[in-house]
Amino acid sequence: MLIRRPTDIPASEITPRELYLNRRQMMAGAAGLVLAAGSAKGIMAAPLSAAKSPLSATDEKLTSLEDVTHYNNYYEFGVDKTAPAAHAHTLKTSPWTVKVDGLVAKPAEYAVEDLIKNSALEERIYRMRCVEGWSMVIPWVGFPLADLIKRVEPQGSAKYVAFETVYRPPEMPGQQSAFPVLEWPYVEGLRLDEAMHPLTILAVGLYGETLPNQNGAPIRLVVPWKYGFKGIKSITRISFVEKQPATSWNLQAPDEYGFYANVNPDVDHPRWSQKTERRIGEGGLFVKRRPTLPFNGYGEQVAQLYSGMDLRKFY
Numbered sequence: 001m002l003i004r005r006p007t008d009i010p011a012s013e014i015t016p017r018e019l020y021l022n023r024r025q026m027m028a029g030a031a032g033l034v035l036a037a038g039s040a041k042g043i044m045a046a047p048l049s050a051a052k053s054p055l056s057a058t059d060e061k062l063t064s065l066e067d068v069t070h071y072n073n074y075y076e077f078g079v080d081k082t083a084p085a086a087h088a089h090t091l092k093t094s095p096w097t098v099k100v101d102g103l104v105a106k107p108a109e110y111a112v113e114d115l116i117k118n119s120a121l122e123e124r125i126y127r128m129r130c131v132e133g134w135s136m137v138i139p140w141v142g143f144p145l146a147d148l149i150k151r152v153e154p155q156g157s158a159k160y161v162a163f164e165t166v167y168r169p170p171e172m173p174g175q176q177s178a179f180p181v182l183e184w185p186y187v188e189g190l191r192l193d194e195a196m197h198p199l200t201i202l203a204v205g206l207y208g209e210t211l212p213n214q215n216g217a218p219i220r221l222v223v224p225w226k227y228g229f230k231g232i233k234s235i236t237r238i239s240f241v242e243k244q245p246a247t248s249w250n251l252q253a254p255d256e257y258g259f260y261a262n263v264n265p266d267v268d269h270p271r272w273s274q275k276t277e278r279r280i281g282e283g284g285l286f287v288k289r290r291p292t293l294p295f296n297g298y299g300e301q302v303a304q305l306y307s308g309m310d311l312r313k314f315y
């Protein structure tokens with residue numbers, strides 16, 4: 001893991017990912033062949049420099065890199081937890097652009113390398129809770145979504161932010177299915193104040209390196225007080241809109257998955273309880289499920305966003 005504060009790093013040392021990889025391949029000599037093969041498959045990871053954030057949940061044991069990268073949900077590559085690790089290498093993540101449009105004064109199209117270069121990257125260790133009942137602790141590398149939002153200057157009429165994953169059936173086998181589980185592309189959304197909250201980040205890496213494809217390379221959303229499905233992967237478009245946008249899981253089963261999807265032990269999923277969770281990696285017969293906390297334990301920071309709202313109605 002390579003984690004240094006941005007101020008420690010001379011500008012000459014910060015190179016775009018491609019340059020970095022080429023240089024590393026040249027220096028690696030014979031081993032370069034192996035790296036090049038990995039690079040061609042789109043599975044190369046490159047180190048990222050990031051400052052440790054005080055907003056991390058530091059007291060909890062990290063989920064292993066193996067589990068974080070081999071127990072995934074990414075339906076574009078299949079519905080099994082192991083499918084994304086097996087198949088996501090087919091997605092070409094470079095070059096990659098993120099289009100930012102809608103109700104903003106300065107719409108823009110960013111190359112992901114530029115977003116990475118021009119952002120103050122932080123390591124954020126977050127508890128993550130999936131609606132299916134499991135949880136992990138993941139050291140993300142990313143930057144506050146608010147930083148990007150401020151750059152494009154939302155208009156007063158912008159009330160929500162809508163996100164879109166790429167639609168690329170040739171690279172995403174799940175998008176080729178005649179009976180898809182979800183409508184494509186995968187879409188998600190946040191209220192503008194949720195999107196602006198300091199805990200909300202766009203992640204570009206984990207465990208000190210660029211994101212593996214199965215975790216949403218090259219850029220994905222992370223909102224730690226909401227169920228995992230809000231964390232849309234491989235984002236290609238971010239739009240500022242006036243009305244609450246459609247979201248993939250809500251379209252699929254509106255009575256099971258709401259727009260807000262705040263982690264809430266008191267509101268059961270129609271088919272199962274949300275009171276407890278299984279921490280991935282805690283094996284063994286007698287390992288107890290952990291109690292699930294309101295807002296996944298981030299209530300002190302985020303509960304005020306929802307004051308006066310009936311969280312049974314707005315689930």
Ligand SMILES: Nc1nc2c(c(=O)[nH]1)N[C@H]1C(S)=C(S)[C@@H](COP(=O)(O)O)O[C@H]1N2
Nearest residue numbers: 072073074075165186215228229231232233
């Ligand atoms: N585009 C896209 N984004 C997605 C998903 C998906 O199927 N497609 N699954 C979601 C769900 S249900 C979860 S729990 C998280 C899992 O993220 P992880 O595999 O990095 O832990 O990604 C979310 N983002």
Ligand SMILES: [Mo]
Nearest residue numbers: 130131228229
């Ligand atoms: Mo999930």
